[in-house]
Amino acid sequence: MSSEAKRSIPRVCRARNRDSWLPETYRIRYTNGMELVLGLPKGSLQDATFKLFAKAGWNIRVDSRSYQPTVDDAELKAILMRPQEIPRYLQDGIIDAGLTGKDWIEDNAADVHEVCELVYSKVTRNPIRVVLAVKDDSPITRAADLAGKRIATEYVRLAERYFAGHGVVADIEFSWGADEVKVPQLADAIVVNTETGSSLRAHNLRIVDTLLVSTTRLVANHAAWADPAKRAKIENIALLLTGALHAESLVGLKMNVAAESFDAVVAQLPSLKRPTVSPLWGDSGFAVEIIIDEQEARELIPALKRAGATGLVEYPLNKVVY
Numbered sequence: 543m544s545s546e547a548k549r550s551i552p553r554v555c556r557a558r559n560r561d562s563w564l565p566e567t568y569r570i571r572y573t574n575g576m577e578l579v580l581g582l583p584k585g586s587l588q589d590a591t592f593k594l595f596a597k598a599g600w601n602i603r604v605d606s607r608s609y610q611p612t613v614d615d616a617e618l619k620a621i622l623m624r625p626q627e628i629p630r631y632l633q634d635g636i637i638d639a640g641l642t643g644k645d646w647i648e649d650n651a652a653d654v655h656e657v658c659e660l661v662y663s664k665v666t667r668n669p670i671r672v673v674l675a676v677k678d679d680s681p682i683t684r685a686a687d688l689a690g691k692r693i694a695t696e697y698v699r700l701a702e703r704y705f706a707g708h709g710v711v712a713d714i715e716f717s718w719g720a721d722e723v724k725v726p727q728l729a730d731a732i733v734v735n736t737e738t739g740s741s742l743r744a745h746n747l748r749i750v751d752t753l754l755v756s757t758t759r760l761v762a763n764h765a766a767w768a769d770p771a772k773r774a775k776i777e778n779i780a781l782l783l784t785g786a787l788h789a790e791s792l793v794g795l796k797m798n799v800a801a802e803s804f805d806a807v808v809a810q811l812p813s814l815k816r817p818t819v820s821p822l823w824g825d826s827g828f829a830v831e832i833i834i835d836e837q838e839a840r841e842l843i844p845a846l847k848r849a850g851a852t853g854l855v856e857y858p859l860n861k862v863v864y
Contacts, residue, residue, distance in 0.1 A: 576617055576771045580779075581632070581640030583625040584609065587758065590662055591641060597786035597860050598779075617775055626696070629654060629761070638766035639776050645672050645735060645756035649700040655767045657760040658780045660787060663737050667790070672697060672754040674704075675747045676731045685751060688712050688731055694724050695733035697753075704733075704753050722747060785861035793839055794857045796831040803850025804828055810845045812838065833862070 582591055582602070592602050602620060604611035609622040621637065628642035629652030639657070647654065661667055674693075676682045682691075685708040694717040695701050701714045717724065721732040722745040733753065736742055742749065760780050766772045799807045807830065811817055817832040830851070834842065839856055846854060 576775070577619050578617055578639060578766070578772050578775045579619050579621065579637045581623050581628045581637040581642070582611065582620050583628065583641055583758075584622040585624065587625060587641075587663070588622070594660070594662060594783060594786055597789070598782035599861075626650075632761055632763045635763050635765055637763070638772055639760065639762040639779070641758055641760055643670070643735075643756045644759055645670070645697065645700070645754055647759065647761065648754060648756075649697050651699065653764070654761045655764055657762055657767075657776055658784055660758045660760060660783055662758060662787060667787075668737060669755050669757045670735045670737045671752050672700065672733065672735050672756060673742075673752050674731060674733050674750045675725070675742055676750055677726050678746045678748045680726065680730075680748070682731065682750060685710050691730035692728075693731045693733060694721050694729035696721075697733050697735075700753060701733045781863060782861060785863040788862040788864065789859035791836055792833055792859050792862055793836045794831065794833055794859055795839060795842070796829065796855050796857075797846060797851040798822065798827055798853040799830050799851050800827040801825075806849040807846055807851045810842065810849050812842075833859070 582588070595602050600618070601614045602611045604622065611620040611622060613620050623631065623640075625642040626646050626649070628637070628640040629647045629650040631637045632640055632654045633650070633652045641660065647656075661669065663670055674685065682688060685705060688705070689710050689712060692713045692715060693701060693705075694715055696717055696719070698714055698716050705712050705714065715729075717729075717732070721729075721734045722741055725732055725745075725747060731750070732747075734742075735756070736749075739749070760776070760783065762773075762776050766776065797807070804827075808817065811832060812834060815832055815834060817830045820829045820831075821827075822829055843854055843856065
């Protein structure tokens with residue numbers, strides 16, 4: 543397009559994005575009309591997921607009462623839905639890809655393609671556990687002790703398979719939530735997920751067994767994965783989300799080092815990490831840069847300063863792609 547033609551497009555259409563200055567009709571043609579329908583978890587994981595996508599390069603915004611977020615990517619259509627439902631909608635081909643827990647994939651016994659594991663959750667980066675729990679003072683110590691008893695859970699199918707695997711017949715009923723308060727008046731035991739165990743402890747509950755350890759997964763339906771354009775988009779999302787997670791515990795550190803202090807400074811650096819070294823203008827020393835674990839910085843920076851490094855700068859990272 544000529545510079546004159548570009549100038550004829552209203553300024554409001556222009557932006558830094560590669561194609562956002564184009565009118566909508568041209569933009570669709572530019573992206574070949576490919577649209578990936580992406581299911582995002584509504585609820586406890588929503589904020590953490592939006593923050594992860596922001597670090598990966600996508601800004602997602604949603605009204606508090608809306609289930610249709612806006613994404614600054616013409617190739618993505620995001621839909622908020624309960625993570626329990628995402629595996630089923632994927633299997634049925636209603637959405638192309640989505641983020642949900644391994645626990646819900648297993649509970650739905652969904653036939654989907656797992657693209658990658660994304661280890662993050664609502665509070666920490668720890669996986670969650672799906673556990674069987676009873677009251678602290680309960681005599682129950684194993685699954686067999688629950689024969690003929692009532693178990694409340696959102697994980698009905700997962701619990702049914704667990705007890706069947708132990709040869710136990712129990713009354714497993716679906717629960718809409720607040721499972722911790724149901725023991726022992728309304729149920730003899732519960733099957734729930736826990737990240738830190740704090741809610742179980744607060745309600746004087748004891749874990750009998752762990753059914754499953756679960757993390758968030760990026761998954762796709764088989765038809766979308768077989769489509770070259772959609773698969774490429776999903777792989778791009780996986781690469782950048784994984785890179786954003788890798789970067790969370792890392793920082794960059796750069797400094798200037800005089801030639802006479804170089805050996806002493808390099809001796810302080812972690813032995814398994816090789817720095818990038820560049821000569822400074824006028825043969826006045828070296829610029830040294832390294833990526834380290836964030837917790838290492840608090841001990842390393844004073845040691846580097848004492849060894850002769852100057853102009854030390856620590857900076858955060860958005861993505862680290864291996």
